[in-house]
Amino acid sequence: MFADRARIFVRSGKGGDGHVSFRREKYVPAGGPDGGDGGRGGDVIFEVDLGLNTLIDFRNSRKYKAGDGEPGGKKNCRGKDGADIVIKVPPGTVIREAQSGQVIADMSGENRRIVLLTGGRGGNGNQHYATSTMQAPKYAQPGQPARELELLLELKVIADVGLIGFPNVGKSTFLSRVTNAKPKIANYPFTTLNPNLGVVDLEGTGGFVIADIPGLIEGASQGVGLGYEFLRHIERTKVMIHIVDAAGTEGRDPIADIYAINRELEAYDPEIAKRPQIIAANKIDAIFDPDKSPVEAIRAEFEPRGIPVCAISAVSGEGVRELLYKVNDMLNGLNRDVTVFQQEFFPEQSVPGDTSEPFTVSYDAKEDVYVIEGPRIEKMLGYTNLDSEKGFTFFQKFLKETGILEELEALGIQDGDTVRMYGLSFDYYR
Numbered sequence: 201m202f203a204d205r206a207r208i209f210v211r212s213g214k215g216g217d218g219h220v221s222f223r224r225e226k227y228v229p230a231g232g233p234d235g236g237d238g239g240r241g242g243d244v245i246f247e248v249d250l251g252l253n254t255l256i257d258f259r260n261s262r263k264y265k266a267g268d269g270e271p272g273g274k275k276n277c278r279g280k281d282g283a284d285i286v287i288k289v290p291p292g293t294v295i296r297e298a299q300s301g302q303v304i305a306d307m308s309g310e311n312r313r314i315v316l317l318t319g320g321r322g323g324n325g326n327q328h329y330a331t332s333t334m335q336a337p338k339y340a341q342p343g344q345p346a347r348e349l350e351l352l353l354e355l356k357v358i359a360d361v362g363l364i365g366f367p368n369v370g371k372s373t374f375l376s377r378v379t380n381a382k383p384k385i386a387n388y389p390f391t392t393l394n395p396n397l398g399v400v401d402l403e404g405t406g407g408f409v410i411a412d413i414p415g416l417i418e419g420a421s422q423g424v425g426l427g428y429e430f431l432r433h434i435e436r437t438k439v440m441i442h443i444v445d446a447a448g449t450e451g452r453d454p455i456a457d458i459y460a461i462n463r464e465l466e467a468y469d470p471e472i473a474k475r476p477q478i479i480a481a482n483k484i485d486a487i488f489d490p491d492k493s494p495v496e497a498i499r500a501e502f503e504p505r506g507i508p509v510c511a512i513s514a515v516s517g518e519g520v521r522e523l524l525y526k527v528n529d530m531l532n533g534l535n536r537d538v539t540v541f542q543q544e545f546f547p548e549q550s551v552p553g554d555t556s557e558p559f560t561v562s563y564d565a566k567e568d569v570y571v572i573e574g575p576r577i578e579k580m581l582g583y584t585n586l587d588s589e590k591g592f593t594f595f596q597k598f599l600k601e602t603g604i605l606e607e608l609e610a611l612g613i614q615d616g617d618t619v620r621m622y623g624l625s626f627d628y629y630r
Contacts, residue, residue: 204355204432206258207298213241213282215320215343216269218328222336223275233336235272235326238343239279241319242266245286246305248312252290253397255355266317269343272325282319292358292436294541298350302545308358308436309538317547320344344578349547354432358538359397359411360531362437364465366457369445370482372396374514375412378524405528411437431468436539439476439530441523446481446494446511454481454494455501476530478508480523485513546594561607569618570608570628577621 216238223231244266267282289295293307295316305314323341330337363371379398396412413433434440442461444454458479465473479502481495499509510526512519559574580598599605608619608628617628 204255206255206353207262207350208258208353209263209348209350210244210285210287210317211263211265211348212244212317212346213266213319214268214346215239215241215322216271216279216282217342218323218325218340219272219274219277219279220326220338220340221274233326233330234274234276235340236274236277236279237272237325237328238322238341239269239271239281240322241269241343241346242282242284243315243319244317245284246293246295246307246314246316247286247288248291248293248307249288250291252288254290255293255353258353266319266346268346269319269322271343272322272340276325276327279322281322284319289353290355292356294354294356296352296354297545297547298352300545301352303541303543304351304545304547305543306541309540311540317347317349320346341578347547356435357397357411357433358409358436359433360408360438360536361400361410361527362434362440363410363412363443364434364440364461365443366445366452366461368450369443369457370514371412371443374441374443374480374482374512374520375410377514377517377520379410400524402524402528405525408528408531410441431464434465434472435469437475438534438536439478439527441480441527442477442507443480443482443514444498445483446498447483447486448494449483449486454498458498458502476534478510478523478527478530481509481511482514484511484518485516559602559604561604561611563611564620569620569625570611570613572604572619572621576602 218238219235221233221235223234225231244264264285264287266285269282270279272279289307291308294303295305295307296303304316305311307314321344323343326337326340328341329339363375365371375396375398378400398410398412399407400410401407411433413431442458444457445452446454448454462473462477479498481498484495487494495509495511503509508526510519510523512523514520559572559577562571562573563569564571580595613619613628615629619626619628
């Protein structure tokens, strides 16, 4: 069974808590703190598996959880890190945040592996809090909490060329002739229930990937029939071959059919409707009236609009080779890079917890540093990768939107002064 949509729940690991303990050894009557740090929580990782082509595995398994970090121990023993969880998906899978529908990641092109949710940092043991005035701290830092998201997975096939058209116009027959794909062929509405992929090998060319998109009907863009379920699979295609029954064997008007399908594309996504299209006037082997040429009528209607028309017979192979070379020429004039959907939702920018949680901004005259502290600051640092460009951009945005920069300036901070936020120190510049 083909499955191209799934809804799942993912959770990263919680950071282990720091430990509170003190050295208790013979001949060491006043041992200092020796509580170890908690381990880091496991990450939620998505990885492309080229051996997968559907999302069927997610139908029976909907919850994915990384391991929690272990708490620290005595004698400065650090807790064990939680195990990462690696979720494998087929190429072309788009990962969305379920509530907003915004794209988190598109597992296409160079995107083969991403860390979607990072695990919580482990808390510091009490050894970190010993000072000259507090030599026996009886507290430790708790581990950062886990993060969780509900996700919508969508598979959008990766193909250069898409076959579109009404049911029974010969798309599956065409695909089976020009590629090594073996689609089921029968004369029933919606006989194709899966997007079938095949590779076209053309002599003297690099070839291209072609997809048979299940038949559309009028109203598909509004959810009528099964065609709507597969419209997403043409979103990556560069060129569309619009196959039409030129002989009218089903009693349909081929020109009216072409307009009807193009209206559905326009209603679904106007940008897709603007992509290059070539009409394959199929079933010419079934045209028996030499005085009446439906192919010429199709040409007269659409070629003045810039849409080329090729007469073919998918059954006999007549005209198919010429059509494929025209399609290849069209592709050569386009950017062949895989269409990758841009990220819209950034999990690392969603700071957990109450946004009203307190923080303080102060100046330590003794050490000549500006100090920023508070629960919300700890959580932000725990989930932000400052080594990445996106993480650093979020860090700057966080300082501005929370009013921290205003408070620093009110305290008289100058360019080059040092700011400390727990384990992070940096020089301030406007």
